[in-house]
Amino acid sequence: MKHRHLLGLKDYPAEDIKSIIDTAFTFKEVLERPIKKVPSLNGKTIVNLFFENSTRTRISFELAQKRLSADTVNFSASTSSLKKGETFKDTAQNLEAMKIDAVVMRHPTPGAPLHLTKYIDAIIINAGDGTHEHPTQAILDMTSLHEKFGYLKGLKVAIIGDISHSRVALSNIYGLKTMGAEITLCGPATLIPPFVEDLGVNVNYNVDEVIEWADALNVLRIQRERMGGGLLPSIREYRNLFGITRERLSQHNKELVIMHPGPMNRGVEIDSSVADSDQAIILNQVLNGVASRMAILYLLLGGKSEGGKD
Amino acid sequence: MDFSKLKKQVILKGGKILDPIENTIKKSDLVLEDGKIKALGKFNSNKSAHLIDCKGLIITHGFCDLHAHFREPGREDKETLESGSMAALAGGFTRVCVMPNTNPPIDSPEVIRYIVDRSEECPIYIHPIGAITKGQEGNELTEMGTMLSEGAVAFSDDGLPVTNSAIMRNALEYGTMFDIPIINHAEDLCLKQDAVMHEGKVSTHLGLPSSPDLTESNMVHRDLSLTDLTGGRLHVPHVSSSKSLDHIRIAKRKNDKVTAEVTPHHLFFTDNDLQKFDTNLKVAPPIRTTSDQKALIKALKDGTLDCIATDHAPHTIEEKEGTFDLAPFGMIGLESCFGAVNKVLVKENNLDQLDLIQMLTTRPRKIMGFNDNLLDIGVNAELTIIDPNEEWIFSRADIQSKSYNSPFIGQNMYGRVKYTICKDHISVI
Secondary structure (H helix, E strand, O other), rough: OOOOOOOOOOOOHHHHHHHHHHHHHHHHHHHHHHOOOOOOOOOHHHHHHHHEOHHHHHHHHHHHHHOOOOOOEEEEHOOHHHHOOOHHHHOOOOHHHOOOEEEEEEOOOOHHHHHHHOOOOOEEEEEEEEOOHHHHHHHHHHHHHHHHHHHOOOOOEEEEOOOOOOOHHEEEEEEHOOOOOOOEOOOOHOOOOOOHHHOEEOOOOOOHHHHHOEEEEEEEEHHHEOOOOOEEEEEHHHHHHHHEEEEOOOOOOOOOEOOOOOOOEEEEOOOOHHHHHEEEEEEHHHHHHHHHHHHHHHHHHHHOOOOOOO | OOEEEEEEEEEEOOOEEEOOOOOOEEEEEEEEEEEEEEEEEEOOOOOOOOOEEEOOOOOEEEEEEEEEEOOOOOOOOOOOOOHHHHHHHHHEEEEEEOOOOOOOOOOOOOHHHHHHHHOOOOEEEEEEEOOOEHHHHOEEOOHHHHHHHHHHEEEEEEOOOOOHHHHHHHHHHHOOOOOOOEEEEOOOOOOOEEEEEEEOHHHHHOOOEEEHOOOOOOOOOOOOOHHHHHHOOOEEEOOOOOOHHHHHHHHHOOOOOEEEEEEEEHHHHHHHHHHHHHHHHHOOOOOOOOHHHHHHHHHHHHHOOOOOOOOOOOOOHHHOOOOOOOOOOOOOOOOHHHHHHHHHHHHHOOOOOHHHHHHHOOOHHHHHHOOOOOOOOOOOEEEEEEEEEEEEEOHHHHHOOOOOOOOOOEEEEEEEEEEEEEOEEEEEO
């Protein structure tokens, strides 16, 4: 692996993404076995450092670590000393003092994982930094797409919803572009970032045209707190313009793969009848999440790392 | 930096005297006696005089900064009038106007008097800028007339924009009685929201909350229109965007009461430099694009911008070593100013050395009404001596401020302040 940490997928090498995906498939086989545990990271200590609420990502990481036989510790901001005014730096240095091997961090501020590398020698894996990146989610999305289609190069992927506030979108864009996929963004103009063309993607506000074009839709969560903040008029308006409903899909006579990084707002950005249908691979994404995170941890901590530098 | 009292007689030998008022550079020695300019010409050393070899160096007026934060009273852990003075001397500045966002704010004749009295003991000349409104709250005008008689030189609510257009109008109108500059930090806070950087290609990649250049230029445009309406005097601080320059350029064609400044950091850095999330580059207004940077340089050349001001803003390391969202806005800038702007403007963009010196001396002094010629015989020596060609790297050791939140640390500099003479003392840098 070229980089010692996984901070984001911007400028992350295609061959390393490929090798993570390949390794994820190997681990997925392990997850299908009756005994789902391998000794690869036996003796390694990993801290899951979560400054922001997360259930799914944290459990997915924790499970991946346990399947690899690593020792894990969970640290979440609500139970931590941060409320007592301890600084980010102190928290980091305390962890460092306890001789750990890796930190999986979620933080509400863009750049926080890079910031952590200044204070700590352990390997850092970004589990989401504000509205910046969420690289492991993008890797599991790519693993799922690769599994479904057999290829990523030339694949037409639409990302639908709140792009501006989405770390999932940004990491998916970087990763998929690197792997040669085509991307169209679709969502309200107030939730598409300015200068988005610089990311090498198309923007189309007409969801029906996007459905016609795409091989797969990655439907993002619309956070209810965006409503009324001047960005979106109402849930009804959003559903009318961008909601992935059964009625809308039935107007298009085509095979289409539906993804969602979760947690879903059923009845807002996606209907239950779509989310629970055969064309949705949402639960498969969850399993691939564990396999992909096993692959990432294995390659960065135990396996074939060539001690690359960042 | 070595700081000591001047000897009774000092001979600055072999340098060039750059006179920013007469627009001349000529070889001459300069003799100081009892801290005053005694004579220019050619002089031989004598036993009792302190001889300073100025070969290859330029001797000129002490620099004047229109925009600095010395944090006193209230945040003496970040800077004091003394430590700020030492930072100024290290940067070649002998005269600094300090902003009123202290605690309590400089919003009354009493606090103006406090700053003026405290400054008497400081090794540079410090001039307080009073707040436009009481408590910088944007509601009620301060006692400008009385504050001026106590020593205020201008008015500004500093980092807090005067958002209420009626109050801004009143400030400009009231200010016409005194012919002093009204300085408004131009940012439309509604448009800015929680932004921490410029909205552009880079912010889209970094995912940081951002706001567009209009955040500044809309308010600059409003202030220029109100200046037009009232006949007041407006000084636009730390202009950062090309769009603001367009408005200022047009306004200046018909209104000679408009002036504007630019900071070294807006000239030196672009938003690309934020890729590493360096909190020292978090500043308001934000560092903008390469094309804004080019426009600022052009605007200094064509006179749209009058002068350079540092917006020296000390913050503690504890505040700046946190994450990007929590870090306060601002960076220090006095010590690094000359090496940075001389590099960008003179070395890289062919600005005349004399023009640059004017942007640091006569032009800011004129805005504040400091019009005396510092090279006249008999005046108190207030001089800066520079090596215009020294290449060096700015480091922590070059900082005299109590704080060291500087993105210039590690940057290549061109041209360096060697000596600063002020109030009968000499700083050897």
